[in-house]
Amino acid sequence: MARGILVVCEQREGEIKRATHEALSEASRLAAALGGEVAALLIGDKVKAKAASLAAFGAKKVFVADDARLGGYAVEAYTNVAKKVCDDFRPDFILLPATALGKDLAPRLAARLGAGLASDVIRTEVTDGSLVLTRPIFAGKALLSLKVTSQPQVITLRPKVMALAEPDAALTADVQDVALAGLLDTIRTTITKTEKATTGRPDVSEADIIISGGRGIKAPENFKILEELADLLGAAVGASRAAVDAGWRDHQDQVGQTGKTVTPNLYIACGISGAIQHLAGMLSSKCIVAINKDSEAPIFQVCDYGIVGDLFEILPLFTEEYRTVKSRG
Amino acid sequence: MEFDLKEHQQMIKETARDFAEKELKPVASKLDEEASFPTENVKKLGELGFMGMMVPEEFGGAGLDSVSYAIAVEEISRGCASTGVIMSVNNSLVCQPILEWGTPEQKQKFLPDLAKGKKLGAFSLTEPEAGSDAGNIQTTAVLAGDNYVINGTKIFVTSGAKADVVLLFASTDKTLKAKGLTAFLVEKGMPGFKIGKKENKMGIRASDTSELIFEDCKVPKANMLGQPGQGFKIAMRTLDGGRIGIAAQAVGIAQACLEAAVKYSKERKQFGKPICEFQAIQWMLADMAVEVDAARFLTLRAAYTKDKGVSYSKEAAMAKLFASGTAVKSAINAVQVHGGYGYMKEYDVERYFRDAKITEIYEGTSEVQRLVIAASLLKA
């Protein structure tokens, strides 16, 4: 029996989100291992033109639900549409990115389908023809391996984890319109306003990314270089005790034994030697990058990636390089 | 016999701990440095019911048992020892004696506000010539018509300058010595009641410790607590309960010391490894842990005995003696584990060290506690 894998795509203002490409890449890999056809479901308003591009990441079929009423996320309408496509296509697996939208839609769809759901999956493995999923639990303090035992299986994938396939512009897909009659009648939620996410910098204790400066920053005005990168990354700006004692930064931003203990995904330590008093506050970071002129600095013992160099030269280059990478999408 | 906390005691412990972590700890160092009173936090504690925990519901309290109280004082003190003593004095040294010795009118007048934290209480016994020798009190109270006229100076009064109600002990008959002492509830604003010097202390600096001056202070007869001559008995009985609070405060300080020492020893590396891997440090931590637990159990045992309604002076004295000694020892060891850094104000253990000492002194010195215990052993 041929297996089908349906990827429910996410778009914002007509642009397909990277997490969708990741999900399609993963779906293609699963189809190669388990057999079956990869299909994509694209929901939105005036999105039909984007449908063909999903083929580049492996979709053989694209179901398009294009309607003014679907422009903004409307949970019940999206669920109805997804259910209809599932009834027609009968996929064995339904993948969604574990974004805010995916995390809302997937449980509703699973409940509607009488299916089980594995959320925020970071690894998939095919073992004896069945799919084993791994996901973090207890805020990542442990990992859980599980199988979804229902037919179909609904899975959401953690963004930025699944490898992106090389897009092949030569690939094509069979694009079909979804018959929307009757599916969009009960829409009980309406988005009345959309604003860009808050411009304020996150607090050091909550940020996913922190860029910290120490004695090597030399002067308070030089923190501007860190702030520029921080704004680009949506990061918080932290400081070592040396920088706070010198009056360059506020004690609120101090990371360390007598400051805050932080657990970001990425901690970039600039001009910080790595004394234990500081390390005690950031050693639980998922990934540590150190930039320091002194190759003997203790921070290089604990970092995941270290750059020996002048931070005044390295940081602007880092900012520039990240901008380039980001614009490439 | 059970060592597990009841569900409501577990909830109280968690609420007090949450409050200490979120509200007290972040400002404790600053208040200590500035020697400023934790007004906001005391207000919040009052609103949550922590200032009159054992006051019955009919007077606006939570009607809780002493064990719950001891648990709460420990958690609050673990965050801020100064706040711990402010809470303990209000509960044990002011609310409790009014409950035990007050007339229905006095209970109705004073307890609801004290229990809800709307009014703050203080306990004033000590004088320049009367510390351990409480019977040597010189402050006089002379009956004149419907008032008692009080003259004298009191020192080292916790919350003295901030209190709305002061439980004051004065002599109504010097010839009877201790048996001539009488208790009064003096209210802020009564004529002749003045705040004197605010002490500049080694520790618990956010707690206000002041001199109180009484110059022909007129206190209505209706504000006498108990009978003339009952003052000494009231003071001693009240201090029995206060000792449970101070023992709990000491346990809180000791616990904070233990946690700080364990944490630091895991982080600090010398000679190529974290210092917690050295036996010397492990033994220090082990000894601290045993003593903190022992202090806690002695304190809870004293509270439990009080709740049973039987005499508990010996148990309370044992708890306070041991817990205060433990607090001081734990603080010394915690600073030692931190090495040079422990001597710096940047680290909390420096404050714990200065806070701990007073627990061996106030509400009956450790020497007095030993006399109480010996007296209990030797009678009959």
Place this chain on the structure above:
Amino acid sequence: MNLVVCVKHVPDTESRIRVKGDGTGIVTEGLNFVVNPYDEFAVEEAIRIKERIPGSKVIVVTIGPEDATKSIRTCLAMGADDAVHVVDGDFQRFDGVATAAMLAAVIKDLQFDLIICGKQAVDDDCAQVGPALAEFLGIPDVSVVTKLDVAADAKKITAVRETEAARETVECSLPALVTAQKGLNEPRYPSLPAIMKAKKTAIKTVPAAELGLGPDGAPRVEVLKFAEPPARKAGRVLEGEPRQVVKQVVTLLVEEARVL
């Protein structure tokens, strides 16, 4: 207004989580269990709505072991009026959809205008129960809400939800379900008198086996194994031409570490 709040009894986030040697679960000995922090926001929000709209009632529903009563009483002490406790020792099933089916079986018989859940439980981190529950009950949902207003006529709500790129203001008709995100409110401490009063509130208990679920209640996932996260690998220090080195590191951060 009738409000229902779903609350889970979970290990304290400060807890040290260790996986059992045989990988069959986590070590529960020594763990302190508390109200799920996201559910605390939910309870607080429900109580604030109750305080604003006279005549309102807040019911707490929990699926959990016997000692989950501590968490339930904490919610009552915060101001909830009643509670239903589905007693289930097997409550950490990592299957949010099945859990939602159980909750739906209880809640469908309650009067409700608004259901508030936490956005996820801090043990399983599934974030499934809220939307799945709304689906089972046939009501709309707005998830990950950071601000909630109830219309004066109590017939609709206006919620602000945070998505990756934007903040959406969503209007939704009642009855509905929302899931609470951090920032929605600052939960109150339960006062001591309230803790003592909550001791006396009767909690309705229902054994899980008596929920009368059909196939909806069957498990939909099979838990295979628990594991510790991988140990930190040794780091790499790069020296050389600055532009090259930077390019290398950024690439590694994006593709290897996947933190950018």
